[in-house]
Amino acid sequence: MAKLARGARRNIPPTAYLRVYEPLRAFSDEEQLLIAAQREGGREAFETQEVVDSLERVTRLVSDPFPHATAERFRTLHYPGANGLTVAYYCPDQLATRATLAAEQLNGTMRPQLLEVLVPDPARAANAERLVHEDFAEDVARLHTRSATWGIPFGWFVLLREDDHCEIVEDGERIVSVRLCAPTAQALERARYAAASLAVHAPELDMLDDLTGLSEWLQLFHPESIVELDYGRTAELVWPDDSPHDIRLGIESLAEGDMLGAAASYRRLASRWLKVRQLARAS
Structure with missing residues (x-):
């Protein structure tokens, strides 16, 4: 299975994830029982199984990308x-909620004929019947995972720093992922400081709205939660990555009125990720 997962990862667009992990007491009794039953597997076994399951969904004889x-x-x-x-x-x-939201987001961004091939109406209807609508609404309100393909939103880097807890996941000589983690309380403090600096010195930047949204999102979870930036296969393209440092330096430069320093930090950041976006267009 691990070999199959390695092959599948190479054919999936590089995707990064921003996740919130909560302490056990934040979950219901039913959820805690599910967690206890799954503890033995381990993180990497989970990731491997997820890739294999994804591959199986997209290779079904009848087109149906939704999890069952x-x-x-x-x-x-x-x-x-x-x-x-x-x-x-x-x-x-x-997963069921995220897959449903992803399918909905394809509407308007893809030609109807192609959308019908990828996400046929019968599959969409069957998925709607499987969903428990109360659970779906609750998941949408408190979605623990955000994802980004072929790049990482710059606002995400505000939440983490280069000296935060870091885990590098390797498979032989190849980097599978890099994961930066920090308490949500620290991440919120960083987001609020950055938003305040942008509001005063660069209110026209889209990142201000992004940071406001991230702050509101993080406040939905238990105050002792941990936020994780999982580079996924994007790590292969950029690691070692100075983006958290460049973002922090740029924000600090803005706060000190050093516009040249802020511009230099942004140029380094934009240049680094422009190369990744060019790969997306080339693919």
């Missing part, structure tokens, strides 16, 4: 605690 499983699955993050011991945090995959 109903039981929620949870990623586990082990984050260093104050006493030196790691503490487990959990992120529900919410």
Whole structure:
């Protein structure tokens, strides 16, 4: 299965994820039972299974990209605690909800004929019947995972710093992913500081709205949660990556009125990610 997953990853567009992991007590009794039943698998086994499941969905004989499983699955993050011991945090995959939202977002961005091939109306109708609408509405309101393909939104880098907890996942000599993590309280403080600086010195930048949205999103979760930036296969294209440092330096330069320093930081950042976007157009 691991070999199949490695091959599949190479054919999937590089996708990064911003996730929020909550402590066990933030979940219902039913969810805690599901978490306890899944603890044995481990994070990398989860990621491998996710890639294999994705491949199976897109290669079905009858076109239907939606997941059919109903039981929620949870990623586990082990984050260093104050006493030196790691503490487990959990992120529900919410795959059915995310797949439904992704299919809806294709409307208006794709020709109807192509959309019908990729997401046929019968598959869409069957997926709607499988959804528990109360659970779907709750997941939409508190979606734990955000994703970005062929790049990472610059606002995400505001939440993390280069000296935060970092995990590099490798397969032989190849980087599979890089994951930066920090407490949501720190991430919120960073987002608010950056938003305040932008509001005063560069209110026209789209990042101001992005940071406002990220701050509102992070406040939906337990105050002791952990936020994770998972580069995914994007790490292969940019790591080692100075983006968190460049974003921080740019924001600090703005706050100090150093417009030249802020512009230089932005140029480094934009140049780095322009290369990734050019690869997207080339593919």
